[in-house]
Amino acid sequence: KNQVEQSPQSLIILEGKNCTLQCNYTVSPFSNLRWYKQDTGRGPVSLTIMTFSENTKSNGRYTATLDADTKQSSLHITASQLSDSASYICVVSASYGNKLVFGAGTILRVKS
Amino acid sequence: DVKVTQSSRYLVKRTGEKVFLECVQDMDHENMFWYRQDPGLGLRLIYFSYDVKMKEKGDIPEGYSVSREKKERFSLILESASTNQTSMYLCASSPSRRSYNEQFFGPGTRLTVL
Numbered sequence: 001k002n003q004v005e006q007s008p009q010s011l012i013i014l015e016g017k018n019c020t021l022q023c024n025y026t027v028s029p030f031s032n033l034r035w036y037k038q039d040t041g042r043g044p045v046s047l048t049i050m051t052f053s054e055n056t057k058s059n060g061r062y063t064a065t066l067d068a069d070t071k072q073s074s075l076h077i078t079a080s081q082l083s084d085s086a087s088y089i090c091v092v093s094a095s096y097g098n099k100l101v102f103g104a105g106t107i108l109r110v111k112s
Numbered sequence: 113d114v115k116v117t118q119s120s121r122y123l124v125k126r127t128g129e130k131v132f133l134e135c136v137q138d139m140d141h142e143n144m145f146w147y148r149q150d151p152g153l154g155l156r157l158i159y160f161s162y163d164v165k166m167k168e169k170g171d172i173p174e175g176y177s178v179s180r181e182k183k184e185r186f187s188l189i190l191e192s193a194s195t196n197q198t199s200m201y202l203c204a205s206s207p208s209r210r211s212y213n214e215q216f217f218g219p220g221t222r223l224t225v226l
Binding site for chain 2 (some may be wrong): 004009041042043044045048087100101102103104105
C-alpha cells in the first residue's frame with residue numbers, strides 16, 4: 001500500500017534553532033517528492049521538489065534531502081524564525097496513474 | 113503568479129442542506145482537484161477533473177459530486193450535508209494532464225455542518 005509517514009507529529013523549537021523533519025514513504029514506482037508548507041488557515045505552498053536522481057535541494061533556509069534507496073526524505077530548517085511556524089507536508093508522486101500520496105504533516109511551532 | 117480562489121473561507125451549514133463550494137483558477141490550468149483535510153490525516157482526494165465537463169472519482173467521493181462547466185471553475189457539491197463532512201476543503205489546480213504533481217492550492221474553506 002502506498003503510504004507516506006512523517007515524524008514527528010509536532011515540534012516546538014526556540015527561534016534561531018535548527019530542526020529536521022522526517023518523511024518515510026513506500027510509494028512505488030517513485031516519481032518525485034515534494035515538501036509543502038501550510039500556514040494556519042491557508043493552502044499548502046510548495047517548498048522543494050526532488051526527483052529520483054536528486055539527493056538534496058535548497059530553498060533559502062530550507063534544505064530537503066532524499067535517499068531513494070531507503071525511501072526517506074528530510075527537511076532541515078536552519079536558523080528558524082517565528083514565520084516558520086506552520087504545518088510541513090511531504091507529498092510523494094507515483095510514476096503511474098498521476099497519483100499523489102500525502103503525509104499527515106508535521107506541525108512546527110517556533111517560540112521566541 | 114498562479115491564483116486559486118475559493119468562494120468562502122468559513123461556512124456553517126445544517127445537516128441535510130445542499131452545499132456548494134466554488135473554486136476558480138486564473139492560469140488556464142487543465143486539471144483541478146478537490147481535497148478534504150482532517151487533523152492527523154493527509155489530504156484526501158475527493159474528485160478531480162482534467163477537462164471541462166470531465167470528472168474522475170478520487171479516493172473518497174461518497175457524499176460528494178462535482179461540476180466543471182468552464183475551464184477555470186470547479187465546484188464541489190454536498191447534496192445533503194452531514195456532520196461527518198465537517199472539514200477543511202482545499203481546491204487545487206495543475207497546468208497539464210502530464211503534471212498532476214505541480215499542484216497549486218487555494219486558501220481552503222472550513223466547513224462546519226451542525
